[in-house]
Amino acid sequence: MKKNTPQRLKTAVLMLLVLFICKTNSQAQSPDSYIFGDALPDAPELSARGEYKVGVRTLEFVHKGQVDVLKSKGGVDAIYDRPLKVEVWYPANLADNEKEIVAYDQVFGVSNDPKRPLIPFQFTGRATRDAKPKTGVGSFPLIVVSHGYLGSRLLMTYLTENLASKGYVVVAIDHTESTYRDASPFQSTLLNRGKDILFVLNQIAELAKPKSKSFLEGLADANNTALIGYSMGGYGVLNAAGAGYSQQAANLFATMTGGSKAIEVRTSGNPEYIASQDNRIKAVVAFAPWGMQRGVWDAEGLKGLKVPTFFVAGSQDDISGYEDGIKAIYKGTVNSDRYLLTYMNARHNVAPNPPPAESYKPERARDYAHYSEPAWNERHINNINQHFVTAFLGIQLKHQDFGKYLLLQPNSNEKNWTGFPPRSSVGLELLHEVPAK
Template sequence: MRKRKIAAIALGITLVGAGAAAYVASPTIHAGQTGEAPELGRHGEYAIGTSVKKFALEDRTKITTWGAISGNLTDTDRELSVRFWYPAKTGNGDTAQYSHVMRPPGKDPVTISAQGVAVPDAEAIAGQKYPLVLMSHGFGGWDTQFSNLAEQIASHGYIVASINHADMPIDGVTSFLLSFGNVLVDRTLDQRQILTQILDDAQSGSHTYAAQIDSGNVGLIGYSMGGYGAIASAGAPYDFANDPMSNIPATARTVMEEALEKPLPIKSLVTFSPWGGQPDSRAWTADSIGKINKPVLVIAGNQDDVVNYEEGVKWLFENMTGSDRYMLVYREARHNIVGNDFDLEADGNFTTAEFLKEPVWRSDRLNAINQHFVTAFLDMTLKGDASKADYLNVPTADSNDSNWPIGFGEQLNGKMADAEQSDHWKGFQRRWAVGLEMKRMEKKP
């Protein structure tokens, strides 16, 4: 009996060793791509170029210290830069290095950078049309903070335009209040004016990549305060009855109300951790949120303590009753669920890390999953690719309940779920769809 037991153990060790050897010896089935990225979270078929253009925004105002007291706004010339990514003829050449200087209040400036794959000013592919995706960052963010997401979307056949909103720098409580007050006014107005000018450029063909734009298929992506602006840009008028919206000077409110009366040609909306749903700073009524009639993808962490996941983000999602919508939820994640995986100094100040990083989730993992679902959603809503709905209409609301049986000793080596694994989240590797939830709601008839 003892000999049989020892033999069985030896056989088990042999099988495990053989399986491990086979795993190491065989190349992954997705050569050249990170093994753990889900299927659509990988670079697409297009080489991409990138360039920057400045836009002058007319008839704008600014809240100053005196203006906040008196209610009188200062007229200002507002000029913003927009970073574009677009399908290019070739990817040959030096690739872009995206650098930014963060200036945390009371701390030394911190320079952070990300290596891109796009080639600056590469020649655009002529004679082709691609959907346009406008991106809008959060409070204190910048245009290339999500360059990884922008590059990946562009590589799948999109023109991506990321606004640099140039939020007022913060060095104390007063400057914070002024900066945030201007963001409340500026976000949707920036989005509206810049989108209008980009579409005008598309009509005139003034730039090669602008001539690539399919003006009939426009998507909008907003993070945090960019999401706040994007929700309004997508058709939800603000409610100025509650704080802090009620503190916006009357002149600015009038401008915002007049702008929101003009519909934008947006067909698809993605919001990451959107601000404005939380009860203590609610920017809309349930009725106004229900006026959005475009498909929506909301992405959030269920421990978000900045925009209040339970009473804020969920409230927004549930009250978007005029749209077919999805909500991807990262369990145990807080607010910073999107953005480049920046390398920070080991002894750097914590303020920078807290602004950019998640305490539980790795940034590179978040990026790969975001890219997967955003690509599926945009392909479905802007390109009319109905097959991409299979990636969003997951078989189990909780990814941990996904089921993918395998035989004893079977090595999958990075295989991603397809139609044959119908009980598993499509495009994810076995055991790798964890910690996620997908909620789906249809618009009211």
């Protein structure tokens, strides 16, 4: 027995070493194989990808005859043709040799800031460029996505790809003069968000019509549309869906632009704004919508939002505000069946992709901060967002039986929420209000 002990000890040590190496290699390889939006082990139930493979294409539109507020002077508005680039994700048919993988081109920096020059980078997604659309299964509900200021159409690919895999056509806009590549003064963003969203909705509706000869023909159901927006995108989707801006917002805009009244057509009570109400919009998801602290919204304007709305916020949001910001908007939209999901102790970045690996450098600290959420794991936030947006839009656009995922104890610390792995639903709050009678 004693003679074999050294050999047994040697064998045991060798086995432990092999297990250690395997575990170490596994841990080292796991982050490399992760793609934004993949479900982590503690992801809630509905964050998983859906049944469809995903295709992606880029389209370019031109909104003709728009107010060029950046060149307006003395109350006289200049006019221009406004270009808009969009990314479209959709259920696809893939050939055997096609891989569900895509490289997205993005940039760090800000075009009008010499201290933050534009630096291109790529990141990977789970979609196939220019894939054939899924046929023979009818049309899919449409979702239009609006990014923050500054941002891009690729800011939330974890969510856009995920929703497309669940049977939606998802269209994300590059809002001209509001992206990293063409950053411009804020007044363009104030004016154009709601207008851009409705224009893109109309363009997709045209491409989805019979005989359009577009890949979207018969694929997108624009009569069954949801809007998703983050920050200034949240500001835009609320306005596009019925919440008119206040007169104070119009006054602020006029001050910023030397007297332009162009935004008045998006204020509550304005006949042109009332005429623009679009009954194709069935639901809204608003991440950290901006404007309440600046008087952009008032009680009358918020009453105009009547479609079901899902708000998402951080309780420490220092951009849009929380108690007197996002939560105040939630309370004020009294004619909407509405929810408010709050990440406790989170700030403003409750919607974007996680920070890209290229931002993990001291000189890119400001770019890292543009994506990062100090108190939360960004990947976990992404999975939670996928889960709740899937539940909410599944109910509103597809009449799916997902009610149990929203009928929850408000404080997630008191009882583990339905659909969450044990001990994983902490630091969250979900409020719900029905329309006023």
